[in-house]
Amino acid sequence: MATGAMNPVKALSDATPRPYWLDDPSRPEALPALVGDEYCDLLVVGGGYTGLWTALNAKERDPARDVVLIEGQESGWAASGRNGGFCAASLTHGWANGRARWPAELTALEELGHRNLDGLEAALARHGIDCDFERTGEIDVATAPHQVHELKEAAEEADSLGVRDHVFLDRDAVRAEVDSPTFLAGLWNRRGVAMLHPARLAWGLKRACLALGVRIYEHTPGTELSSRSAGVAVRTPYGRVFARHAALGTNAFPSLVRRLRPYIAPVYDYALMTEPLTPEQLAAVGWQRRQGLSDSANHFHYFRLTADRRILWGGYDIVYRYGGGVRAEYDHHPATYRRLAGHFFRCFPQLEGVRFSHTWGGAIDTCSRFSAFFGTAHRGRVAYAMGFTGLGVGATRFGADVMLDLLSGKRTERTELEMVRSKPLPFPPEPVRSVGIGITQWAMTRADANGGRRNLWLKAMDRAGLGFDS
Template identity: 50%
Template sequence: MSGNYWSATVPASQPRPLAGDVTADVVVVGGGYTGLWTALTLVERDPSMRVVVCERDTVGFGASGRNGGFLDPSLTHGLANGLAHFPDEIDRLQHLADDNYAGMLTFFARHQVACDFEGTGMLDVAVAPHQVDELRESAELHVRHGQRAEFLDAGEVAEHLRSPKALAGLHRPDAGGVLNPAKLAAELARVAAAAGVDIHERTPVTAVKATAGGVLATTPAGTVRASSAVLATNAYSGQTLRRSNRHYIPVHDYILVTEPLSPELLASLGWKRRQGVDDAGNQFHYFRLTADDRVLWGGYDAIYAFRSGIGPRFDERPETFARLRAHLGQMFPTLLDVPIPFAWGGPIATTTRFTPVFGEALGGRLVYALGYTGLGVGATRFAARVLADRLTDPGSPLLSLRYVRKPPFPFPPEPLRWVAVTLVRRALASADLHGGRRGLLLRTLDAAGIGFDS
């Protein structure tokens, strides 16, 4: 039980590391969704622009190729979170989210993007009694804001998903769908390369410095001299731009994927509409079907390593894999003994308000976006638009949004950072065990608009 299932579904790339010194209009550091969408946005606006992408490993190596593959249109980590942080902008942000999602679907069709997208909508399920009313209230909130949402009682949710744990549900039929994230990353790279973007894999950028005419990105075997730079490395951003560390923490998330289910076993789940699903706990699970009828099951543990530890040694966690396997059997008893050949993990960049942070450095010559807190499959495309506007359209109305201008509350330095995260994780677990009642610590953080999520 090891390895990333998504990686096994895409052909191995043929890396073309940078060799020598080149010039460009823009150098993009990072070959995940943010970097590739930004490169595409720039060359779509100006086909003559030379954009060079440098990726330390291979395209989609980070969260872009390891996530659960949920394409949620939300830019604000859900409607309730958006209302809490951006009440004066929420209607506009919802409109921008819908426009961004529609733009993705148009892009998929225009470029024949083969990423196994299924527009299934989303299903939230209550797995504890106190969560039933929470989902009912959430359904009412979505309807008040013009979104299709349906509260499902125990009998109704069983028509969507058969599980002894599912006490109620919230069905949002228009809330996106699911896809293969590694295929999406590979397809973005394909379209970008066809549009003239130079992509160099196995090309770690060791430094980006200001020069008289722009920036200089240094790699082991060459340099890129450009007018400006985009840092698109999300949870790895602190390794290149230390000042970004205060805005996010890397939280390690873990996923299991089963063998393909037989038609009989699949039918036992009653998962006819194939929605992406999550439960309503603070420590929540998310789960979905893959294109070949495997069950992907992830979440629950959100592990922070002291000093923002990140790297391969954190990507496998046997105790978490065992816990996830047990929880899968509790949700779906018929899957208790199903083989699980794939298990992996990776870092998510989370911020204190669960939405991305946008910033700049080197006197505005370098721009960055990071911190999608688990909902970056769709939000990265919007972030790319913001980054492109910062470089080419400084008068863009997007740049006046508080969502873009105002960074989230920073995380404290170590060792307070590790202590704070540990205390909050314990408080969230306690709330799940005590009917959702949030103790003093969580109530204080709620009042200050500060949170922790994955």
């Protein structure tokens, strides 16, 4: 809990229950819904990052391609407008996960990931997208003694594998960067992560797509996908879209390809945003280089500074709802807000008195291998990219290129990857899914409390290649 007599929950009393990023006067007006039938070369389903990058990259590859995008609500309203704004080069949810799953490809995957992040930064400049992009890097911090050893080992292994720009920070060095009495060490990925305003990225991609001639229809959910002799058709509430090809970017929402649904377990993640810090408050923390941070526990926090000197503080709880539903009433979880507020002031006791301005949550498309998977359906006419598991801000651009490669039918360096050609293990049906997730969460909590030691359940999950994370 916080120092002194302050009750952390009081800092939540004036918080607005909606995503800070979407509470922005620059939010664009919604576009009209589709009424009647449409015809196009490529239909993109979903107006988040995956869909928007697919539409944009398709037009950049071939300006003559006729592209339509449909979105069930408004572009960027879901995970793409609610996330923490950590834009990572990693395509594999960190190089350690990539090493465990695709060791022979790790060098190629790291190189492709850095090229993707560089390409993303170049695209922002090319299309004039102002989303507060800062190449600050990210520090993984140790808050328990066993995590110090793990970070040292990670730094040494990253160096031996040629993973660039990872620097180990001891207690004094990490606290010189960001001062918290809970920090014991850190591992700074100096160039592989950028911070940005997630909603403005989505809105900027939407504007860029429109400028290139993409026709976007909002408040237009796709309800049914079927094959036609010359392509596919997607039914919407007031019409249909006929296309030669379709790309699906629906992620946490039920896929139009039903056989893919067992591969995704929607989990809910929650975040708090503080009011703007005064110069004195910010000086008490340091943070002059504005890195993103996350701690190294199984139940971890992620936190960062915004352009207007607020602190976003999120993570820790991973909430799965029986049946895997995605519903608006799940977007808020006061018990988690209360827990996060207490953790915030334990991390930064020098900020006692700071209040929170916004609270929110939303669904993440978790899969069992922690990183995206890809493929085609309907005889190669439909492509999908899904399962980004909280690492989609940068990786969705790569996923968009994979889908376009797959739809082209041509072999590329991306489509030849084992990561692209393989699938994760699906989650079991209910009630086994909920029971398994509950046991896994209990085991992860126990590991955090017991020096990181993984019990037999977690070791069995590791051997099976199954995981659960956000």
